[in-house]
Amino acid sequence: RSVLELTWARPxxxxxxxxxxxxxxxxxxxxxxxxxxxxxxxxxxxxxxxAIRDSFRAYVRSKLPADCSVEFHPHGGSPAIHLSYDSPVLTKAKTALSDEWPKPAVVIGMGGSIPIVGDFQKMLGMESLLVGFGLSDDRIHSPNEKYELTSYHKGIRSWIRIMEALAA
Structure with missing residues (x-):
């Protein structure tokens, strides 16, 4: 599989x-x-x-020697979200972002997650949209993470444009 597919769309x-x-x-x-x-x-x-949790636990148990035991401690779990590339929500957001930023917005898959978003989508029965404003050199979640103030300010303006587009 390609690096992009592995990053964007594979478990x-x-x-x-x-x-x-x-x-x-x-x-x-x-x-x-x-x-x-x-x-x-x-x-x-x-x-x-x-199901993933149960499968993993069953696999680990199947590999244990007879004189060993295993304990599992759950730390939550959340379903993934997925938007169709022709989703009206995505189309409106892309247009709004392109109006705020100097280059047209592009749609990419992303491997990041915010667990509650999948629950929102499932419980509310509506599409959920995640939009990031980080730069490629921000080193998100690393010890030397940074975030540009320009991204912060333009991100605020971008969300105003997105909400306006979705309300129209």
């Missing part, structure tokens, strides 16, 4: 952290009695968070 499974055994200074020649991992998944399309 992911991430290991956010692994720890276990002796973690202090130096080393110890012991076999760890306990190990932990924190994982997350990016869902796409109509994937069901509960």
């Amino acid at each position: 992911t499974a991430e290991v956010n952290g692994i720890w276990g055994g002796y973690t202090g200074e130096g080393f110890k020649t012991v076999i760890a009695a306990k190990a932990s991992a924190k994982v997350s998944f990016r869902l796409v399309g109509t994937q069901d968070p509960a």
